[in-house]
Amino acid sequence: MDVDAKWRMISEQRVVLADLAAALPAGDLDRPSLCGRWRVRDVVAHVAFTPRSPGLPRILAAAVRARGDFDEVNRVMAVGHADRLGAGVAAELRAVAPLRDKPAITTLDNLVFDTLVHVQDVALPLGLEVTPPLDGLRAGAERVWRMGWPFWARRRLRGLQLVATDTSWVRGDGEPVHGSIRDLLLLLTGRTQAALPRLEGPGVRRLATT
Structure with missing residues (x-):
């Protein structure tokens, strides 16, 4: 963009x-x-x-x-x-x-x-569904992934591989966590409990216990 x-x-x-x-x-x-x-x-x-x-x-x-x-x-x-x-x-x-x-x-x-x-x-x-633009979500997820403070996403989500299901975006290594780029952005910015019900993959178990 x-x-x-x-x-x-x-x-x-x-x-x-x-x-x-x-x-x-x-x-x-x-x-x-x-x-x-x-x-x-x-x-x-x-x-x-x-x-x-x-x-x-x-x-x-x-x-x-x-x-x-x-x-x-x-x-x-x-x-x-x-x-x-x-x-x-x-x-x-x-x-x-x-x-x-x-x-x-x-x-x-x-x-x-x-x-x-x-x-x-x-x-x-x-309980409202608002669909954001994919290009903005992808740019946002990339920015949060690369930055440190205040989210420390790479450190906090170490051991997980984040895989977007609706656009081309994969980051991290480890147990896969699959979800829409919107829900991955929520996860990256610390909204874990909001994102969790819509995420899938082996890595979700770990997220659920942290």
Whole structure:
């Protein structure tokens, strides 16, 4: 995927998430997402907040308050933005969907998988099926596989071979784990329990006990 294709996919997935959130009953916005301690509205707000980053100094100050826990920094910022937006969270996300700004602490490749995964963080707990673009999922899985922090996927999944069943993507050595590239991306980003029911192969037994 070239740069323009990546930004188009991010914009399209933001609209998908905005439409999904707008169609939900108000109570469903407060249901748990796949992200621990994040409500559905918090995930939507996080995606909306991304192109309007508060800037590196504020992010670093928040990191100091969170004692270096960037997961907590993201959560606090998402919850705060969600509470400020209230019922307007879907409209805000739709308004910022075309923007190509990003925080200084991330990359475009990170935004690709981040956006794709967060759509699933909302859809799956609500029992909704949203089909993401295969090229974006494949690029996202490759990026997460190659990066270290915060997922440490190669180390965490050592001894397993991940085999996508709907596109050409195989990584790792060991006991095979077969699944769609979407479910493998969920596994790579730590959403193991959400991905597990749809994965197959000898390696699944090990995943189920970790």
